[in-house]
Amino acid sequence: MNPLFLKKRTLGAALLTLGLLGSGGCTKDYLDLQPRNAASTETFYKNQTDAIQATNSVYAQLQQAGMFNHSLWAMDIMADNSFVGGGGAADGIEFQQLDNYTIPTSNPVITDHFQRPYIGIGAANQVLLHVPSIMMDEAVKKRCLGEAQFLRALYYFYLVRAYGDVPLVLTPASSPAEAASVSRDPAAKVYTQIVTDLKASIDNLPLPSTYKGDDVGRASKLSAMGILAKVYLTQGDMTNAATQADATIAAALADGKKLWANYGDNFKLENENGQESLFEVQFVSGLNGYILDGPGSAINEFWGARFYTDNSTPELKAKGYVVSGGGYGFNIPEKEFVDGYEAGDLRKGPTVFVPGDKYPDGQTQPNKLEGDPNGYNVRKFFAGKLSTIWDSPLNVPVLRLAEVYLIKAEAANNLDALNVVRKRAGLPDAAAINQSVVLKERRYELAFEMDRWYDLKRTNTLLTNPNLVAKGIKPFNVVLPIPQAERDVNPNLTQNPGY
Numbered sequence: 001m002n003p004l005f006l007k008k009r010t011l012g013a014a015l016l017t018l019g020l021l022g023s024g025g026c027t028k029d030y031l032d033l034q035p036r037n038a039a040s041t042e043t044f045y046k047n048q049t050d051a052i053q054a055t056n057s058v059y060a061q062l063q064q065a066g067m068f069n070h071s072l073w074a075m076d077i078m079a080d081n082s083f084v085g086g087g088g089a090a091d092g093i094e095f096q097q098l099d100n101y102t103i104p105t106s107n108p109v110i111t112d113h114f115q116r117p118y119i120g121i122g123a124a125n126q127v128l129l130h131v132p133s134i135m136m137d138e139a140v141k142k143r144c145l146g147e148a149q150f151l152r153a154l155y156y157f158y159l160v161r162a163y164g165d166v167p168l169v170l171t172p173a174s175s176p177a178e179a180a181s182v183s184r185d186p187a188a189k190v191y192t193q194i195v196t197d198l199k200a201s202i203d204n205l206p207l208p209s210t211y212k213g214d215d216v217g218r219a220s221k222l223s224a225m226g227i228l229a230k231v232y233l234t235q236g237d238m239t240n241a242a243t244q245a246d247a248t249i250a251a252a253l254a255d256g257k258k259l260w261a262n263y264g265d266n267f268k269l270e271n272e273n274g275q276e277s278l279f280e281v282q283f284v285s286g287l288n289g290y291i292l293d294g295p296g297s298a299i300n301e302f303w304g305a306r307f308y309t310d311n312s313t314p315e316l317k318a319k320g321y322v323v324s325g326g327g328y329g330f331n332i333p334e335k336e337f338v339d340g341y342e343a344g345d346l347r348k349g350p351t352v353f354v355p356g357d358k359y360p361d362g363q364t365q366p367n368k369l370e371g372d373p374n375g376y377n378v379r380k381f382f383a384g385k386l387s388t389i390w391d392s393p394l395n396v397p398v399l400r401l402a403e404v405y406l407i408k409a410e411a412a413n414n415l416d417a418l419n420v421v422r423k424r425a426g427l428p429d430a431a432a433i434n435q436s437v438v439l440k441e442r443r444y445e446l447a448f449e450m451d452r453w454y455d456l457k458r459t460n461t462l463l464t465n466p467n468l469v470a471k472g473i474k475p476f477n478v479v480l481p482i483p484q485a486e487r488d489v490n491p492n493l494t495q496n497p498g499y
Contacts, residue, residue: 048136051127055144058123058151059218059282065292066116067158068281068396071109072450073299073331074098079452080467081443082378085332085371087306092330101473103481105499111483113162117155118169124152125172143218146204150219150227153197154398157231160190161454164479164496168193183492184482191235198228207255208278216273217395222252223279226399229407234458241411248404252278257401259424264350267380269394278399285386285393296391300383302330305353306370310363322359323382325389329369331448333376336467341444346426351447353377360384378448402445410438421445435459474498 044050063069076082077099084099086092094109103110127148131141159166165184170193173179201224208220225248232241252258260266260276273280288294306329310316321327333352341348355375357365361384367375383392402421409418419429421441430437442455456462457478463469476498487493 045130045134047134048140051131051134051136051141051144054123054127054131055147058120058127058148061116061120061123061155062151062281063283063293063295063297064116066112066114067120068398068450069298070292070302071113071116072158073302073448074109074113075450075453076448077331079456079462080334080465081337081447081452082331082333085306085329087329087371091371092328095330099471101468101471101477103477103499105481105484105487105495107481107483110162110480111485113480114159114483114486117159118167120155121152121169122172124148124155125170128152128170129172142204143206146201146224147219149197150201150205150224153194153201153224153231154227156190156194156197157227157234160187160194161234161457162480163482166190167493180490181492182490184494191231194231195228198224198231202228207251208257208273209255217280217282219279222248222255222257223399225251226278226401226404226407229404229411230399233407233411234454236458238411241407242414245404245408245411245417248278249401249408252401252404259402259405259420261424263347263424266397266400267350267394269383272395276401277397278401278404280395280397280399283393283395285388285391288391289388290390292390294391296388297381297394297396298390298392299381299396300386300392300394301325301389302328303378303381305329305365305377306372308363308366308369316361316363319361319363321385322361322363323384323389324386327377329371329377331378332372332374333378333448334467335374335376337443337447338374338376340440342427344426345444346424347444347447349379351378351380351444353379353382380448397449403442406438406442406445409433409441410435 045054061067065071074095077084077095084092084095094107097103097107098109127144131144134141156166156168164187167182168185168190169182201219202221205219205221205224208222211218211220225244229241229244229248232244256275257278258275260271260274265271265274266276283297284295288296292298300323304323304327307321307326309319309321338352338354353365353376355365355367359365365375365377369375381392381394381396383394386392402424405417405420408414413433415430415433418433418438418441422428422430425445439455439459439461443452446452453462456465462478463473463475476496479496481499482493482495487495
């Protein structure tokens with residue numbers, strides 16, 4: 001683990017509204033929350049330590065509510081992999097609204113997901129503005145700039161896929177009024193900037209093999225190369241996607257990357273940032289309490305079996321729940337998804353708990369649970385009992401080498417790349433390939449890694465998916481609504497049609 005570069009840092013500039021404000025003042029006393037002796041932009045960006053700390057702050061938003069700690073798994077329940085689960089009609093109503101495509105503009109999940117990336121973008125903009133003028137080691141400066149470029153591109157990639165046209169802000173605003181008056185830019189323009197940032201970051205970032213100690217897990221050249229291939233795929237630019245995926249695979253293999261022989265090894269604590277990882281969100285336990293914006297992950301608790309304890313013997317009764325606080329039982333795999341595994345698929349066991357499966361303490365997955373009529377739970381990010389319930393140390397992968405093989409398979413219609421992934425899964429070679437074949441392979445290879453909704457959207461199958469038609473999906477649901485809270489602050493933010 002590498003918690004040091006992901007701990008929250010106190011930066012000089014307050015990030016107001018969309019996290020876009022520079023060092024200008026603010027007249028609202030209740031917004032003046034920084035200690036009087038905190039650094040400002042005038043006093044902070046002076047040396048290499050400041051540059052590194054500022055860069056670290058850009059990563060921090062990935063760990064929090066709005067991104068990988070609480071919001072992005074909604075993209076699986078909005079797709080066909082899972083449903084909300086939980087404890088009844090009033091439990092997790094914000095996720096039920098997404099699951100059923102009855103999404104109000106006040107939904108807190110879509111609000112968090114709009115706001116959180118912009119805080120990260122604001123932090124990246126500060127790095128890109130101030131770090132170039134700092135006298136410091138040139139290699140470290142280059143890396144810091146590359147990290148900020150990569151992360152800004154990544155945040156915008158999530159925003160543009162979810163909301164369509166979004167404000168494209170590349171420099172800190174000089175005043176609250178300026179920050180609160182931005183308008184939405186065309187998605188095509190946002191994608192152009194994403195590609196520009198990723199290409200620049202490829203030039204600036206080192207290979208992952210060069211990172212040592214606490215720096216392991218930082219964005220690398222391979223992170224940027226692989227995400228760029230995914231961006232091209234999302235845009236439907238199959239020529240560039242295939243070329244970029246091929247280059248990423250070659251560079252990854254040359255740098256010592258390869259698939260784990262065992263699929264489940266991708267999701268073990270001891271293998272974090274390991275041989276298949278190209279980029280993952282870092283989590284660490286023991287540093288936060290009952291909060292969603294600390295460095296520990298809440299996924300173990302939210303997805304854990306709901307209040308399950310086996311009382312069949314005194315010994316098992318004494319062991320209590322299988323996760324720290326009993327589990328909330330959210331993000332329950334759909335029966336159609338579980339039934340869709342091919343016979344012999346070795347990915348099923350590491351991905352889902354099914355009735356009869358054993359937990360580490362000897363308890364058995366039951367036939368059904370509250371909110372879970374089929375007795376399924378996600379196993380992929382199960383960490384067991386922890387000292388604090390929202391404090392799992394398990395990282396969440398953003399990009400694995402296996403996905404790059406699948407990008408190559410789809411973009412180049414390359415059967416060999418597809419079969420690399422199938423072979424590791426214990427499946428026979430596919431005899432033919434098309435987008436539908438690859439899409440199914442992605443569904444099971446990347447299950448519950450928060451990617452399925454985007455795949456259905458970019459392949460124009462979101463509105464025709466039978467499971468989603470049954471949920472009541474409507475044509476305008478190909479994008480999420482712009483949060484009303486943001487539109488109340490900034491009337492220039494137009495709403496997506498239908499909301």
